[in-house]
Amino acid sequence: MLANKHAKIMLLIVFAILGFMIATQIKTTERQKTINVQRAEELTERLRDVEQQRDELAKEVERLQAASGSDEALESEVERLKEFAGEVPLEGKGIQLILDDSKVTAQVGENPNLYIIHDDDLLRVINELRAAGAEAISINGERLVSTSEIRCAGPTLSVNNNRSAPPYVILAIGNPSNLASALKLRGGVLDTFKFWGIQADLTQPEVVKVPAFKGRRIFEYAQAAPDEDKAAKEGGK
């Protein structure tokens, strides 16, 4: 009887373990299902959100494209920047200065180089004109832009990599009297030229036409640096 009772209790324990296992299995499966369902619902929700966002952004793109078609502000800004960069011809009040080599023959023993026009002469003129507020300058039809050089090239001068021989015609747009007086300063550029006999003819035409820069400019090495303020802000986040 005792052995029998013992066996029955053992049986009870065994079946209790079986029940426990079944319950755990069912629970695990159920939870797996609900997790999947929850995940799917979550993903559906997010999909809906993202789709809505996408539609809104698409609308905004349309709106901005439509707006940019008639954006006069942008166009005028481009125009302004082109004028500054020398991409378009300009005209206005200004001065015209024609320089030619000296007719004075060098004395024996004197350096003949002193009687001809050099790049530094022109550079001084240009510097003076810019200081006096010249807005656009050209030398022999070459517009001076940010990359322009003025350099001796044998007997000629190279501006924008184009050589030209004397006489040099310098056109500058700006306040004519300011520009003229800046050049005519006592002891200034024209005084020096006069000393060496270099011929300088300064006139103030009603309209000075400065041509556009004719070359092509491509940045091979330079590229726009990231906005430092922005970068600092993002870095600070």
Place this chain on the structure above:
Amino acid sequence: MLYALAGVIIGFIAGWYFPLYLPLEYGRLLSVSLMAALDTVFGGIRSSMEGKYDNFVFITGFFTNAVMAAFVCYSGLLMGIDLYMVGILIFGMRIFNNLAAIRHLFLKK
């Protein structure tokens, strides 16, 4: 028989309220050992109907089958072999065989 039913119910209720959840990997192991346990139970029912029931054989068989099934499947997981599928298949077949035998024995009575 009454004890067995009572045991299942007690165990089920205990398991339902016991906060134990298994991750998917170990859920497979549990399912295999559950199949082994069920197989032993149906085998036990069948042998008791045939009059060959031995309590000791039944209890040791219950535990060793369940634990060994889980262990074999675990080593299968380690080796990348889906042994749990094989276990479920074999145990399932045996359970249905036993069920058929039980039905036959029941009809013979």
